[in-house]
Amino acid sequence: MELTTLWFLIVGVMLIGYFILDGFDFGVGISLPFLGRDDTDRRVIINTIGPVWDLNETWLIVAGASLFAAFPEWYATMFSGFYLALLLILVALILRGVSFEYRHQGKGRSWTRWFDQFIFWGSVLPPFLWGVAFANLAQGLPIVPADTGGWLYEGSLLTLLNPYGLLGGLAVLLIVWVHGLVFISLKTVGEMRDRARALATRVGVAAIVAGAAFLLWTILQHVGSETLWLIVLCSAVAAVGLIGAWVANLRGREGWAFTGNTVAIAFALLAIFMALFPNVMPSSIDPAYSMSIDGAASSQKTLELMTWVAIFTLPLVLAYQAWTYWVFRRRLTREMIPASAH
């Protein structure tokens, strides 16, 4: 395999890792006002992701930096093109990130309520906007080669808010919500566990409908493409995962439900990447203007270096992250939440 193709896959896998891991963080944050009946409830919910949300979010930072190193043209064009959408995502991630730590450190209930709002909106906006962004990426964006070299994005924020993009945002939002609900039921006991499961069943129906509609639309947009069979295959696996997760959740098999959602997120994103291939940014103005994997990639030397770095670091990273999840494997109870926080 060409190193450029390998790195297309590695960046893809990193983004999949980000959406799976931070995905349930977002889902947990979205669930906060729906499942938390009192402050102890809300603290149980937040503490399900307490030790891990930071390392989960780091997958985004590493994916972004790897994109910069392996595909500078892609990074430069996409990040300057999606400017305002990324600004909103950054604001949301900043507010959400500090809120976990700060919500209980101030005085009074209105302080805590403000930070709970930040956690909620900071968990709703990023998955929705990422969904919009990746859907538009697959659909093609108004990009043209620039006379200074590289590519220029000729749209605006409104260009992204088309029906297909919005459906992509909605599908991602609903899927990560279910993912988070299943995670809560996997990490709690008693009433909280039951409430999370029941809500997952209801939201799950909406997630299946939106997800299936989005994948179907994606397939229809790529009829005639060489990778169509791969898009169909990945979409089918994603659909099976999503429906399987719903059934498992209904039967109280939380581990299987979580696995199903994980498979669904991974393969839905793979379907998007297959829709891009062999481009990284298809142009909606003229296919000849599209940015190909090779056109976006770094030099052979940089890719070789990055490959060695990835080979040595990623197994270690996966090992110590797995250990963290093992250390914090126990379910949380209301009794484990002391009256005052640390």
Add this chain to the structure above:
Amino acid sequence: MYEQLTAASLDALALARWQFGLTTLYHFIFVPLTIGMALLVAILQTAWVRTGKTKYLRLTKLFGKMFLINFAMGVVTGIVQEFQFGMNWSDYSRFVGDIFGAPLAMEGLIAFFFEATFIGLWIFGWDKLPKKIHLMTIWFVWIGTVLSAYFILAANAFMQNPVGFDINEERGRAELSSIGDVLLNPVAVTQFPHTIFASLMFAGAVIVAVAAWHLKRNQFVDEMHTALRFGAWTNILAFLGVGLTGHSLGMVMTETQPMKMAAAEALYTNASGADASFSVFSWGTPDGAHEIFSIRIPYLLSFLSTGTFDGSVEGIRNLQADYEAMYCGADSMLTCPSDGSFAPIIWITYWSFRWMIGLGAIAALVSAVGLWLTRKKEQLPAWTWRVAVWTAPLPMLASLVGWVFTEMGRQPWIVFGVMTTERGVSPGVPGWVVLTSLIVFTVLYGALAVVEFKLIVKAAKAGPPEIEVSDATDDGTGEPNPQQLATVY
């Protein structure tokens, strides 16, 4: 190849620069405290594990809590740093991404994952991990912060002194030729210990301030006396480190970016020996043509720049003439500034250089005097404690003006000798979009600064938490129940 820059793109350029300056300086309020405090907390926790004395545990808990409030801000403001290279500086990113991206990706894979994972284990692992494994996690956090500092400084060093690359004419970009050269860039090698020592100075000063506040009120005297002396020693030793590494950095800078050294001294014409004097203070016309008043130390500039007393230092006007010939010839769109000037803004480089040194020196002096005054556990006049409290921000301000000097002194270059800053800005992003994000970040960061400051002060004033121990002894040791150490949000 490049069209003339239009008025609109210049607006976006100025705004993008303001945003980079604002967000980077803001990020660097939290970073040094994270780097420095991680080490000091690790040392305090090690002292507890080794001696079993509860006072070390209580101090670990107190400064650990302040560390976490600060850490959260460092993490979230760091994401902005990575994103804005692509958002505001897309032409820069595509031109040097092949080299500049590699240390960033290595930082993520090697340092960020490490740091983010072990910080979670440290915060929430008190009652879940064996004592020594838990101690290991805070040391790992510190190692992560230090590794991350190295990679990002190596990336920055490439902008100051680009090495290990070739220009690929066909692709129209710079490409990596040696990662060893990039990572062992002399600027990175000297900038790194300078930054780490400066971070330790800040953390040390914060510990001194917290201790002084409590000692003034005669509370937690045993713990706070220990903390005060620990922080003050850290501050003084780190100041020595900052000074020594700063000197090597100055010599590397004179070699790699002579214009920056000339701008630091506002030296307009070549000087050597006694004429290469260092002005502690000066007042003159902005263009340097007439000096009205100054206090000068002969030979010092020569020593700072070259390590000898008879070295020669190049002046701004001489360098300007050299650079015009080198960088403004035919086919030099990337390297010739549109206003033709190769000098940074002199009053900024001149004064930021002096404030950096002065603020750091004052902080170290306060610590030295404090160590002498507190050699016995006696109550001191209230004003002495107040001085110690108000000294805490000085090392932070010194770090910030140090970065203002480093980055403003690099101008007009985004990558020295390779690309000017005005050519690096995103060509497709209109000025109003950058203005929007500048306003959003200013408001958001301003509000968060107030919140963060309030929370840190609140945690500091609360003092070290009570910890009950079984089999307590007279020398203050005893085994705490791990349950009460458990941390939850």
